[in-house]
Amino acid sequence: MTAQVIKRGERPEWAVIPYEEYLELLEKAEMVEDTIALERAIAAPDDEGVPQDIVERLLEGENPIKVWRTYRGLTQHDLAEQAGLSQSYLAMMEKGEREGTVKALKRIAKALNVDIDDLVDMHDEEPA
Incomplete structure (x- = not known):
């Protein structure tokens, strides 16, 4: 991943990445959220598996x-x-x-x- 780090003083404040990498990260995050929601649905004892x-x-x-x-x-x-x-x-x-x-x-x-x-x-x- 290519990121440009912008600091405020010595502390990193922002990370800027190319848009295509942002879209890939967004897709992966959504997949993780879907997986977590699915695991919760499967594990819920009162819900239908x-x-x-x-x-x-x-x-x-x-x-x-x-x-x-x-x-x-x-x-x-x-x-x-x-x-x-x-x-x-x-x-x-x-x-x-x-x-x-x-x-x-x-x-x-x-x-x-x-x-x-x-x-x-x-x-x-x-x-x-």
């Missing part, structure tokens, strides 16, 4: 709605019905052809018994 294959599918970037739907043993038709949505709208969301509204995501999360955050694909987010 998440099977390893589900975790792997989510980390590989598979659509979270589809992953949770199949894990719960639901068809698209079943989930759409429980969430009060059309099956075609749900199918488009799973394929990434449409983004779900917050209202739709809340309904899907409730039907799947997961938090709405569990349905957001973290791989699609851009750094701030």
Whole structure:
């Protein structure tokens, strides 16, 4: 890592790094946060444990709605019905052809018994 250290007197005050290195560090920090959150979720005694294959599918970037739907043993038709949505709208969301509204995501999360955050694909987010 290349860093320029700026001092105030003898004490280091700032470290300046190239933007690409900053983005790499940001991505690694987010991965660590995701790992910690996942470990806490798995270790929580009152919460449902998440099977390893589900975790792997989510980390590989598979659509979270589809992953949770199949894990719960639901068809698209079943989930759409429980969430009060059309099956075609749900199918488009799973394929990434449409983004779900917050209202739709809340309904899907409730039907799947997961938090709405569990349905957001973290791989699609851009750094701030």
